[in-house]
Amino acid sequence: MAKRIFRCAYCDHRLRFGSSECSVCGQGTPVLNRRGLWVSTFAVLVLGAVMVVLAGL
C-alpha cells in the first residue's frame, strides 16, 4: 500500500508519492513529494561520505 503523505495545495487531492504534478488538477506538487529530490539528496550524502573517507586516508 502506497503512503500518500502530501495533499494537493489546490484541490486537496491526496498525491501519489513521486509524482511531480497532481493527477486531478495538474498543478505542481510540493518539492518534497518528488522522488528526484530524494535521489539527489541521497547521491550528495554518498558523495560526501566518499569524500570524508578519501580525506581520512
Ligand SMILES: [Zn+2]
Ligand atoms: Zn490538485
